Amino acid sequence: MRSMGTIRTRRAARTAAALLAGALTLSLSACGSDDDKGDNDPTGTKEAGSTVTLPKLNGESLEVAAVWSGAEQANFKKVLEEFEKRTGATVTFVPAQDPIINFLGSKIAGGAPPDIAMLPQPGAIKQAVEKKWAKPLGSEAQAELAENYSQGWQDIGKVEGKPYGVYYKAANKSLIWYNAKVFENAGATEPKSWDELLTTAQTVYDSGVTPFSVGGAEGWTLxxxxxxxxxxxxxxxxxxxxAQHEIKWTDPSVKDALTTLAQVWGKKDYVAGGAAGALQTDFPASVTQTFTGGDQPKAxxxxEGDFAQVNITQAKAKIGTDAKVFPFPTVGDSAPVVSGGDAAVILKDSKAAQALATFLASPDAATVQAKLGGYLSPNKNVAESAYPNAVQQKMAKALIAAGDDFRFDMSDQAPQAFGGTPGKGEWKHLQDFLKNPKDIAGTQQKLEADAAAAYGG
Incomplete structure (x- = not known):
């Protein structure tokens, strides 16, 4: 969150980078489920093997809004079904649109806000608090957070020191996935540095395959x-x-980063479909087109992050055989470790909403979704064995071992008008930069103008 001391603390990223770099070999394991019931207690239930006590909520109805779709939505619904089973409540998933703050605003204006919203940006949590939409977490949810989360993950869900968000979902956003057959045919190897990545890209290009797929239709990927x-x-x-707009987007460091980025985006035929094609390609398609077409895919x-596994599976590719992964290469002194996440925020304060927030802060909820794949939890008490393959097990282990040594997604820390709105701010200007990566100075000026307006100066 923009005002959070934890986010602003100058933490070294090297330890987490080294840990995450090890998360790249695969094997399969499974974790059994516990379906024992314990719902005879009129005041609360705690199932055998459970870590959390939940109240009886027979006859209660809840709505949970999130921008999730496809497999991600389907898997989260299984978590909600587990809550229903344990409490007797009925929970309805409400599909939301980006930006979710605007979606929630229309719901609230109509007198029908959801009970809980899954907010993907710390900036959005702050906005929800400032608009007096968000309700503080109760003592039970706070106790679960204290028991199960590092201080850093607790703090990014706070506004002015008060807890509002349960970071139910996390992401490792410092990965590049590749088509193993393409690399094998080209004689390409996994790069560790940016220069090596450019060499690998040229090797792939020389073999007759476009090096990169970019989901430019969705500005957040850029x-x-x-x-x-x-x-x-x-x-x-x-x-x-x-991230705090303490330096301007016209700073030389931004120029250097855009110049580096242009070495991929501005290289002729390095991006599938060119800039025009990339800007019409959404994130799921950017993944699936990399793993369909045999040894002649579009890229x-x-x-993208660990969550791309869901889309890889949808492409009928086998992770570890057809699809492999390496850490985002080192550009400067150390490899980057960028994380993201989605937080549950209560909009309608009730016993049922507080209970669901408490459940989502527990290992029990995260374990349900962990078993289904394509998901990481910052909850340190979720067993590694809950994750369905070795790559996710190692990523989960690294995420927890990193503690507070991570950097949260920069655009997610920004005001949503700048960092999280389709067709505006950073999303729009980086889409324009993808079209014209020679316009570095112009891109910086536009970014700075919108950032200054969004941050208030």
């Missing part, structure tokens, strides 16, 4: 590219300063 380069090249202190590599 901000993630920039953030990884900027964090590694400029360093964590500059990253924190730019050999795609950058």
């Amino acid at each position: 901000t993630d590219w920039f953030e990884n380069i900027y964090l590694s090249q400029a360093g964590p202190e500059k990253y924190d300063q730019l 050999g590599m795609v950058y």
Whole structure:
């Protein structure tokens, strides 16, 4: 969150980078489920093997809003079903649109806000508090947070020291996935540095396959590219300063990062479909087109977080065999470690809403979704064995071991008008930069103008 001391603390990213870099070999394991029931207690239930006591909520109805779709939505609904089973409540998932703050505003204006919203930006949590929409977490949810989360993950859900958000979902946004057959045919190897990435890209290109797939239709994927380069090249202190708008987007460090980014985006035929094609490609398609078409897919590599596994699976590719992954390469002194997440925020304070927030802060809820894949939890008490394959198990272990040594997605820390609105602010200007990566100075000026307006000067 923009005012959070934890976010602004100058934490070293090297430890977490080294840990996350090890999360790249695969094997499969499974974790059994516990379906024992204990719902005879009229005041609360705690199932056998459970870590959390929940109240009886027979006849209660709840709505949870999130921008999730596809497999991500379906998997989260299974978590809600578990809550229903344990409490007797009925929970309805409400599909939301980006930006979710605008969606919630229309719901609240109509007198029908959801009970809980899953907010993907710390800036959005702050806005919800400032608008007096968000309700503080109760003592039970706070107790679960204290028991299960590092201080850093607790703090980014706070506004002015008061807890409002449960970070139910986390993401490692410093990964590049690749088509193993394409690399094998080309004789390409996994790069560790930016220069090696450019060499690998040329090797793939020379083999007859376009190196990169970019989901430019969704501006957030482009901000993630920039953030990884900027964090590694400029360093964590500059990253924190730019995230808080303590330095301007016209700073030379931004020029350096955009210049580096243009080495991929501005290279002829390095992006599938060119800039025009990338700007019509959404994130799911950017992943699936990398792993369909046999050994002649539309691209050999795609950058994005651990959650891309869901889309890889939808492409009928096998992780560890058809699809492999390496950490985002080092541009400066150390490899970047950029994280993101989604927080549950209560909008209608009630016993049922507080109970659901408490459940989402427990290992029980996260374990349900962890087993389904394509998901990481910052909850330190979720067993590694709950994750369905070794890559996710190691990523989860690294995420927890990193503690507070991470940097939260920069655009998610920004006011939503700048960092989280389709067709505006950072999303729009990086889409324009993808179209014209020679216009570095103009892009900086536009970014700074919108950032100054959004941050208030």
